[in-house]
Amino acid sequence: MTATTRTPQGERTRAMRLRLMEATVSCLVELGWAGTSTTVVSQRAGVSRGAQLHHFPSKQxxxxAAVEHLTERRRDDLSAAVAELPEQGRTRAVLDVLAAQFVSPVxxxxxxLWVAARTDEDLHAAVAPLERRVGRETHAYAVDLLRIDESRGSNRRLVQATLDLMRGLGLAASLSDDTARRTAILDTWAITLDEELER
Amino acid sequence: MTATTRTPQGERTRAMRLRLMEATVSCLVELGWAGTSTTVVSQRAGVSRGAQLHHFPSKQxxxxAAVEHLTERRRDDLSAAVAELPEQGRTRAVLDVLAAQFVSPVxxxxxxLWVAARTDEDLHAAVAPLERRVGRETHAYAVDLLRIDESRGSNRRLVQATLDLMRGLGLAASLSDDTARRTAILDTWAITLDEELER
Incomplete structure (x- = not known):
């Protein structure tokens, strides 16, 4: 932390940026892409339009920034859960930790963002690198949690498939609460991974 | 086919409805949910606003209707591919047939629709039953193609996981062309299914 960010002014700025980013995510979750505007976000965050425009000149x-920041913060929040992973049934517990990242407001x-970016060239240019980076990080994170060497056997592909499965489960969960179905699928997938991963 | 639908008038109506539905899907694919309006669709389909409103009173x-119709038609189109499934490497070929349904304009x-329905109550009421029905049909279709008894072992859960994986792969493909990555994942998934499915 630099001297600047330690000053009260720096702290206030940081807190304001955070409020704007959190208001943005809650807007996207409740109102969707079309319903999210910088005006609505400023109001929710209790931040003046001028200050909002200074920090984030456009909706994009x-x-x-909001999705990037909260994706990272969410991962930090998970460290606590990870520290408590059991030795018995570890794979199943890891799947729950991963699934929690996909069945979530973030x-x-x-x-x-992803769906809007499919038909919006400018947004796509900003979202595609973010998606790739988050994808790489989540992959490395899953490899760590599963305690595997991804150069062995089909480990790398099995982790990729696991994360694509999670993405599909997250998409399904966005339309209806299908917790029971998801739990049963993850039970079966944990058994499959324990049989198929080379350890 | 009834006498009515055989008349030239019935044929013309059917053709017009089809043009409207195909124009709707191409609008959604190119312009997204926000960019799709009944006006744009009527223009693209070459159908008068009056006729469009008569057949489909609202955007919803x-x-x-368009997504439902084209999902069904797409499945019919696939019968040809299915008839040519090889005996050797059948599971891998089945995965390609299924993946083609998810990595597609439809x-x-x-x-x-799904993403817009998450934050639009009326649309959700119309889309949720459609999504459930298409989901059930796709599941039954996958069970058929894989020639398995889904009451055995974990077969049912493995098919569900396969379709959630496909949904995740489809979502990934909507942002960037990742054919090589998808192919490698499906190779590994086919081997996993052949080992884990009870036949």
Whole structure:
């Protein structure tokens, strides 16, 4: 932390940026891409339009920063859960930790960005690198949690498939609460991974 | 086919409805949910506003009918591919047939509907039953193609996981062309299914 960010002014700025980003994610989750505007976000965050425009000049700046920041923060929040992973049934518990990242408001907010980016060239240019980076990080994270060497056997592909499965489960969860179905699928997938992963 | 639908008038009506539905899907694919309007669709289909409103009174009627119709037609189109499935490497070939349903313009159009429905109560009421029905049909179709008894072992859960994986792969494909990555994942998934499915 530099001297600047330690000053009260720096702290206030940081807190304001955070409020704007959190308001953006809650807007995307509740109102969707079309319903999210910088005006609505400023109001929700209790931040003046001028200050909002200074920090995030456009809707695109705001939504990309917000999803990036909260994806990272969510991962930090998970460290606690990870520290408590059991030795018995570890694979199944890891799947729950991963699934929690996909069946979450932050995933639903990201989904709004991804789908809007498919038909919006400028947004796509901003979202595609973010999606690739988050994808790489989540992959490395899953490899760590599963305690595998991804150069062995089909380990790398099995982790990729696991994360694509999670993405599909997250998409299904966005339309209806299908917790029971998801739990049963993850039970079966944990058994499959324990049989198929080379350890 | 009834006498009515055989008349030239019935044929013309059917052709017009089809043009409207195809224009709707191409609009959703190219312009996304926000860019799709009944006006744009009528223009693209070369159908008068009056006729369009007569057949599909609202945007919601139009998009739900269009995605439903084209999902069904796409499945019919696949019968030819299915008839040619090889005996050797059948599971891998089945995965390609299924993946083709998810990495497709019709899936991208459906994705626009699903995501919009998450934050639009009326649309949700129309889309949720359609999504459940298509989901059940696709599941039964996959069970058929894989020639398995889904009451045995974990067969049912493995098919569900396969279709959630496909949904995740389709979502990934909507942002960037990742054919090589998808192919490698499906190679590994086919081997896993052949080992884990009870036949």
């Amino acid at each position: 700046d705001l939504v990309v 995933f639903f907010a990201a989904l709004e | 009627d139009l998009v739900v 899936f991208f159009a459906a994705l626009e």
